[in-house]
Amino acid sequence: MAQRAQPISGSAGAVAGSFVIAAVLAAFVGIALRAEPGAGLGPAEWQAVRFTVVQAALSALISVLLAVPLARALARRQMPGRRMLITLLGAPFILPVIVAVLGLLAIFGRNGWVNLALDALGLPTVSIYGLHGVVLAHVFFNLPLATRLLLQGWQSIPAERFRLAAQLDLPPWMVFRSLEMPMLLRILPGAAALIFVICLTSFAVALTLGGGPRATTIELAIYQAFRFDFDLAKAAWLSVVQLVLAGGAAGIALWMIPQIPLTGGLDRPVRRWDAKGGGQRVLDVLAILLGSAFLLLPLVSVALSGLAGLEAVPASVWRSAGVSLWVAGLSVCVLLILALPLAGWIATRARGSVEAIGLLGLSASPLMIGTGWFILINPIADPVSLSLPVTAVVNALMALPFALRILVPVLRETLDSQGRLCLTLGMQGWAAWVWVLLPRARPQIGFAAGLTGALSVGDLGVIALFADPDRTTLPLQMYRLMGAYQTEAAAGAALILLSMALAIFWLCDKGGRYSAHA
Amino acid sequence: MRRTLIAAGIALATQAGADTPVLTVYAGDYFTSEWGPGPIIETEFEKLCECDLQWSTGDLLPRLLLEGERTKADVVIGLTSDVTARARATELFTVHGQDNSALTLPIDWTDDTFLPFNYGHTAFIYNETTMDAPPASFDALLEMPDDVKIVIQDPRTSISGLALVLWVQAVYGERSADVWAKLAPKILTVTKDWSASYGLFTDGEADMVLSYTTSPAYHMFAEEDFTKKAAIFPEGHYFMVETVGKIAATDQPELADKFMAYVMSRDFQAMIPTANWSLPSALPQSDWPEGWSELPLPEKVLFYSETEAAALQAEAIETWRNALSQ
Numbered sequence: 001m002a003q004r005a006q007p008i009s010g011s012a013g014a015v016a017g018s019f020v021i022a023a024v025l026a027a028f029v030g031i032a033l034r035a036e037p038g039a040g041l042g043p044a045e046w047q048a049v050r051f052t053v054v055q056a057a058l059s060a061l062i063s064v065l066l067a068v069p070l071a072r073a074l075a076r077r078q079m080p081g082r083r084m085l086i087t088l089l090g091a092p093f094i095l096p097v098i099v100a101v102l103g104l105l106a107i108f109g110r111n112g113w114v115n116l117a118l119d120a121l122g123l124p125t126v127s128i129y130g131l132h133g134v135v136l137a138h139v140f141f142n143l144p145l146a147t148r149l150l151l152q153g154w155q156s157i158p159a160e161r162f163r164l165a166a167q168l169d170l171p172p173w174m175v176f177r178s179l180e181m182p183m184l185l186r187i188l189p190g191a192a193a194l195i196f197v198i199c200l201t202s203f204a205v206a207l208t209l210g211g212g213p214r215a216t217t218i219e220l221a222i223y224q225a226f227r228f229d230f231d232l233a234k235a236a237w238l239s240v241v242q243l244v245l246a247g248g249a250a251g252i253a254l255w256m257i258p259q260i261p262l263t264g265g266l267d268r269p270v271r272r273w274d275a276k277g278g279g280q281r282v283l284d285v286l287a288i289l290l291g292s293a294f295l296l297l298p299l300v301s302v303a304l305s306g307l308a309g310l311e312a313v314p315a316s317v318w319r320s321a322g323v324s325l326w327v328a329g330l331s332v333c334v335l336l337i338l339a340l341p342l343a344g345w346i347a348t349r350a351r352g353s354v355e356a357i358g359l360l361g362l363s364a365s366p367l368m369i370g371t372g373w374f375i376l377i378n379p380i381a382d383p384v385s386l387s388l389p390v391t392a393v394v395n396a397l398m399a400l401p402f403a404l405r406i407l408v409p410v411l412r413e414t415l416d417s418q419g420r421l422c423l424t425l426g427m428q429g430w431a432a433w434v435w436v437l438l439p440r441a442r443p444q445i446g447f448a449a450g451l452t453g454a455l456s457v458g459d460l461g462v463i464a465l466f467a468d469p470d471r472t473t474l475p476l477q478m479y480r481l482m483g484a485y486q487t488e489a490a491a492g493a494a495l496i497l498l499s500m501a502l503a504i505f506w507l508c509d510k511g512g513r514y515s516a517h518a
Numbered sequence: 519m520r521r522t523l524i525a526a527g528i529a530l531a532t533q534a535g536a537d538t539p540v541l542t543v544y545a546g547d548y549f550t551s552e553w554g555p556g557p558i559i560e561t562e563f564e565k566l567c568e569c570d571l572q573w574s575t576g577d578l579l580p581r582l583l584l585e586g587e588r589t590k591a592d593v594v595i596g597l598t599s600d601v602t603a604r605a606r607a608t609e610l611f612t613v614h615g616q617d618n619s620a621l622t623l624p625i626d627w628t629d630d631t632f633l634p635f636n637y638g639h640t641a642f643i644y645n646e647t648t649m650d651a652p653p654a655s656f657d658a659l660l661e662m663p664d665d666v667k668i669v670i671q672d673p674r675t676s677i678s679g680l681a682l683v684l685w686v687q688a689v690y691g692e693r694s695a696d697v698w699a700k701l702a703p704k705i706l707t708v709t710k711d712w713s714a715s716y717g718l719f720t721d722g723e724a725d726m727v728l729s730y731t732t733s734p735a736y737h738m739f740a741e742e743d744f745t746k747k748a749a750i751f752p753e754g755h756y757f758m759v760e761t762v763g764k765i766a767a768t769d770q771p772e773l774a775d776k777f778m779a780y781v782m783s784r785d786f787q788a789m790i791p792t793a794n795w796s797l798p799s800a801l802p803q804s805d806w807p808e809g810w811s812e813l814p815l816p817e818k819v820l821f822y823s824e825t826e827a828a829a830l831q832a833e834a835i836e837t838w839r840n841a842l843s844q
Contacts, residue, residue, distance in 0.1 A: 034584075044839060102717070109723050110667065110706070129707045207672065208714055211707045214843040220710070224674040230583050230604065316552055374584055382590070384574060476547070482713035484553035485736050485795070487720050 006348040006415060007422035007432035013345020016338045017357045023397060024364045027372025028236065034375055035232035041241075045234070048216040049241055055131060055217070056199035059138035060192045066139065067146035067191070068184065070291040073284035074147070075154035076272040085288075086151070087506055089295050093144040094454035094501045095302075096475050098482075099494040101208050103298030104128070104137055106305070113297070129211035137205045142195045144295060149194075149405065153187040154180070156409070159270040166273035175274040189252075194401060197246045197363050218242045222365045232371075239368045246363030250356045299498070306495025309488035317493045320477040321500060323388070324457050327473060328504060330392035331399070331456035332449045338396065339403040339448060344437065346404065347411035358404040361397025369394055388471055395459055399452035406448045407441060414440045446512015450505035457501050474500070539569045541773045544582070544589075546596040547575045555793035562785060567776050579604055586610075592768040593777050595635070598677045599759050600831075602632045603824040612766035615775055616782050621800050624819040625757055632761035635781045636796040638730040639755035639816055640681045641748035642668065649725055656689055656753045660700045667706035669715045669724040673835050676711050677758070682728050683834040684827060685756035688820040694834065698841030705842065731755060735813055736795045747814075754818035759799070 041049075074086060092100060107113050108128040115125040128136065157179055165175045203219040210216075218238055225235035275284070339358075346355050373390055377383045383390075414437055422432050438445070460475040472480070474497050481490035550556030550573040560571045574590065579601045582589060589610065597605050605611065614633040621627050623637055642659065644652050649666075653659040671679030683694075690697045706724050709715045719727035726749070737743040762781050764774045780786055787801040791810050803811050822830060 044836075047843070098714075102721075105718070105721065105723055109721075111722050203710075207675075207710050208707060208718075212702075212705065212842040213672070213674075213708060213839045220675070223710075227577060227580055228674050230580060314552060371580075371584070378585060378588060384576070477551075479713065480548055480551040480553070482717055483548045483711075484551060485716070485740070486553060487717055490717075 005423055007419055007428050008344050008348060008415075008437070009429065010345035010348055012341035013343075016342045017345065020338065020342075020357055020360055020397065020400065023393070024360050024369065026376060027364065027369040028239070030372035030375035031232050031236045031239075031368065035236055037233055041234065041237055044216070045221055045238060047214070048218055048221045049245075051131075051215060052200055052202075052217045052219075052242075053245065055134050055138070055215075056196045056202070058131075058135045059142065059199040060196040062135060063139050063142040063146045063195050064150075064188050064192045066143055066291070067150050068188075069283065069287040070143070071147045071150035071154060072180070073287040073291075075151055076270075076275045077284050077288070085292065086148075087502075087509065088299075089292065090144045090148060090505065091299055091498070091502055092140050092295050093142065094451065094458060094505055095141070095299075096458035096460070096478075096494070096497055096501075097141075097203075097205055098460075098475070098478070099302055099458075099498060100141065100298065101137065101205060102305075102491075102494065103302040104140060104209070106301035107298050108133075108136065113301075129209060131210070131215065133209035133211065134202075134205060134215055137209050138195075138199045138202065140295065140298065141205075142198060143291070145198075145402070146191050146195060147291075149187060149191045150184070152406075152409070153183045155270075156413075157183055157270075162270060162272055162274070166271075170274065172274045172277065172280055190405065193249045193252065194359075194405060196249045197359055197401070200242060200246050200249075200363065201365060218245075219365055219367075222367055226367055226371060235368060235371075239365050242365060243360075243363050246359060247356065250359040250363075302491075302494055302498060305491040306498070307492075309490070309492030310495060311492070312486065312489040313492040313496070314489065316472075317474065317477055317481075317489070317496065320472045320474045321496060323471055324474040324497075324500070327388055327392045327395070328453040328456040330389065331395040332453045332508075334393055334396035335399055335403055335452045336445070336449060339400055339407060340433075340445075342400075343404050343407035343411050344433070346408050347415050355401075355404055355408065358401040361394075362401050364397075366394050366398065369397070388473075391459075391473070392456065395456035396452060398459070399448075399455050402451055402455075403448035406444050406451070410441045410444045411437060443509075443512040446508045446510070449512070450508030453504040453508060454501040457504060458497060539770055539773060541567070541569050541571050541770050541777060542574055542590050542592050543571060543777070544574050544576070544578055544591040544594045544596075546578060549573070549596055550575050555789065558789055558793055559786070562789075563777060563780050566780060567773055569770075569773050571777075582608060582610060587767065589765065589767075591765050592770045592774045593762060593764055595760075595762040595781075597632060597761050597763060599761070599821075599824060600677055600680050600827060602629070602761060603828050605763065606631060606824075610765055610767070611763045614762070614764055614778050616778050620782060622802055623757075623759070623799055625821050629761075632763050633778060633781065634759045634761050634799040635786070636790050636794055636799055637757065637759045638732045638796045639757055639819065640678060640685050641729060641731040641733070641750070641755055641816075642726045643719065643729045643733050643746055643748055644726045645719075645745050646747050647745050648722075652747065652749050653751075654749075656751045659749070659751070660697060662704065664703040666704055666726065667724045668701070668704050668726045668728070669706050669718045670708055670728040671712055671715050672708050672710055673838060676709075678712050678728060678730070679708075680831070680835075681756045681758050683838045684822055684830065685820065686838075687830055687834045688756060688822065689753045695837050695841055698838055699844070702842050702844065708842070730758070730796070731815055732791075732796050732813065735791070735810065738813075739792060739809060750814050750816050752818065754820040755816040757819045757821040760796070 074082070105112060118125050161179050165179060201219050202217055203223065207215065207220055218241060222235050222238045225231045225238060342358065370390065374383045377386060418436050422428070422436055427435060458475060460479065474493065478490050478493040478497060481493055545556060548554050556573055563571050578594060578597055582594065582605065611631050613630045616633055618627050621634060623634060627634060653662055670682055673679040673683045686694050686697055712729065715727050716729060718724045731748045734746045734748055737746040762778065764778060768774050782800050784801070787798040788805065788807065790796060790798040791807050798806070
């Protein structure tokens with residue numbers, strides 16, 4: 001297919017893309033400068049690589065498969081509090097890992113609610129520790145993401161098509177096959193690849209719930225290489241393996257999937273005549289109930305223990321909450337500066353291959369980026385004084401692929417439907433952005449900003465490596481509380497962290513939708 | 519008018535800042551939080567030295583290795599005995615200048631570069647209200663039923679986890695692999711660091727946790743909770759120490775020396791137990807804070823010097839990994 005003229009050029013996007021590549025490459029160069037030739041990768045490291053791939057593949061597969069019934073039910077049922085439920089169901093994804101693990105253990109742990117219930121019924125109890133525990137935790141984190149991506153897919157099917165299907169009196173399975181299946185085929189591989197990459201870089205979850213050293217992930221091996229062996233060469237090799245795996249997954253997902261063009265509808269509210277049957281209703285209610293229980297019960301337990309510990313929370317926690325807020329704000333700014341031009345560039349191209357750049361930041365180990373930049377900054381300036389901006393940039397890089405997934409479809413659709421009109425009117429570049437693209441993409445921009453802010457607030461990130469004692473982020477302060485026997489106060493801090501992440505997400509998401517509903 | 523006053527104030531403050539010498543001390547992350555010993559040390563030392571003690575926290579050894587000769591540190595506090603060999607090899611440190619014979623450690627300390635300021639031992643902690651028959655020896659621990667769940671730390675990411683594999687090595691030597699095979703079914707999970715393990719234990723997820731002989735002291739003195747106990751084994755417990763070192767290229771050598779002397783002072787040593795929940799390195803047991811000398815401590819102490827530990831470490835970790843990967 002020949003490239004046709006577009007109202008926006010790709011040059012700003014190319015600059016943003018180059019920045020992302022340069023940021024990751026610079027870190028590699030920094031480490032390469034200091035690395036001494038080491039022993040390379042031994043059997044322990046290769047075992048870590050194998051385990052990482054297996055758990056990430058399982059987690060991605062199960063997350064997207066479970067997301068199908070849940071997103072479908074949410075897409076075709078109207079009920080009071082539906083919006084609220086969708087926002088809340090997104091919470092596990094933005095939950096700091098350590099908080100989530102506490103919540104999961106309260107439900108699935110040895111003394112968790114599930115085992116108490118099994119015990120009361122006289123059934124054998126289950127253990128969460130092992131590969132299945134790691135996968136369970138990853139599904140808990142990523143089911144919300146998969147559900148949100150699929151929900152967007154469902155919303156992209158024009159209402160007219162369901163109307164037509166109803167007029168043709170198609171049975172529910174035919175509606176699924178002819179309308180929903182093509183959309184799923186288009187969205188599922190990308191969603192699965194994204195989740196695969198997220199799970200590749202998993203760290204704390206795998207170790208705590210994995211039950212032992214057989215559950216070592218690549219990211220953990222990188223951490224060990226940096227911290228314990230100080231073997232920069234090994235750390236760099238492991239980072240390369242991680243990048244290649246993630247890049248491979250991204251490549252498969254982004255190159256092989258054909259673009260199925262969807263013609264826009266008339267923005268009529270979707271009515272689903274096919275979902276009226278009793279069986280369909282039971283299916284949907286079941287999916288929503290089970291999904292909500294799985295995703296929300298751990299949050300409830302975090303909130304309960306947090307409320308008890310809120311009193312014990314010292315003033316310093318609130319100060320660090322302020323610091324985290326600042327980092328999150330900076331992260332959102334960096335993200336928007338990078339993601340908007342990059343998404344615009346990708347949207348003008350026929351295929352999404354450039355989107356792979358976005359995955360670079362996520363698949364590169366944050367520890368490696370932090371250390372690499374430390375080595376580069378050290379001769380020029382004091383890296384510690386730059387720890388907060390560096391954290392903000394790394395957080396933005398990690399959120400970039402999510403932002404692109406969210407922004408690219410709407411920009412592409414807008415360019416397809418309005419691009420010719422823009423050209424006819426001579427609206428190009430800046431004018432096209434301000435008058436056409438940004439207003440149309442406002443809900444998605446809000447969503448992406450909220451996601452980035454929330455992820456950034458909850459991320460411990462590179463700051464743990466070199467923190468200034470006076471500028472502590474909330475997750476770091478929470479770790480300190482846990483390290484000082486202050487488990488109650490740490491639970492309180494976890495609740496504050498959870499509330500902050502949710503509030504940031506909700507505000508940005510709401511802000512983005514404000515005009516859409518006005 | 520107001521603006522000039524503020525400007526004058528800022529000018530004065532910077533003036534004062536320029537005159538007061540600054541001692542930069544690198545410390546572990548936990549150290550300077552309000553629950554660590556950092557704030558007390560800062561206040562007390564600044565009274566003595568008429569200087570400004572500034573903390574800089576983070577991962578000590580990786581940071582020193584990355585910074586090399588450009589390091590801003592004058593003094594580094596909190597280096598554990600497992601990383602002193604690596605720290606020594608950087609040649610950034612000079613002699614500590616204090617008298618080792620004033621130390622009251624249960625082992626003989628001859629190092630003239632790294633000066634211990636506290637110590638403890640590895641131990642398994644249990645809750646006596648939920649555990650009827652705690653193990654009376656390491657052998658007894660191995661013979662416990664497999665439904666007794668223990669949580670430990672990864673020796674590749676945590677100092678206490680490393681101390682455990684060296685502890686097993688010191689007690690059982692060649693038989694370590696069998697010992698780990700016997701322990702494996704009892705190990706609920708392995709965590710990255712001590713705090714995650716301890717959280718699992720206090721949440722009731724695990725019956726025993728690998729921690730320190732001084733952990734019960736925190737519960738006793740800070741929470742008046744007398745149910746947490748350390749299982750004391752006649753086979754001996756592994757010794758753990760934290761040290762302080764002086765950077766050779768410091769621009770404040772006298773202040774750094776003053777700090778080293780302060781570490782050995784009675785004031786500092788008497789503060790360590792309740793501020794750091796560990797045992798003081800240079801204070802006779804009779805002078806410990808009230809109640810501390812009743813804390814059950816092991817009679818036999820096991821310890822590998824840094825060269826021995828370096829030689830054993832890789833193989834001991836590999837034995838652990840193999841046994842627990844089955």
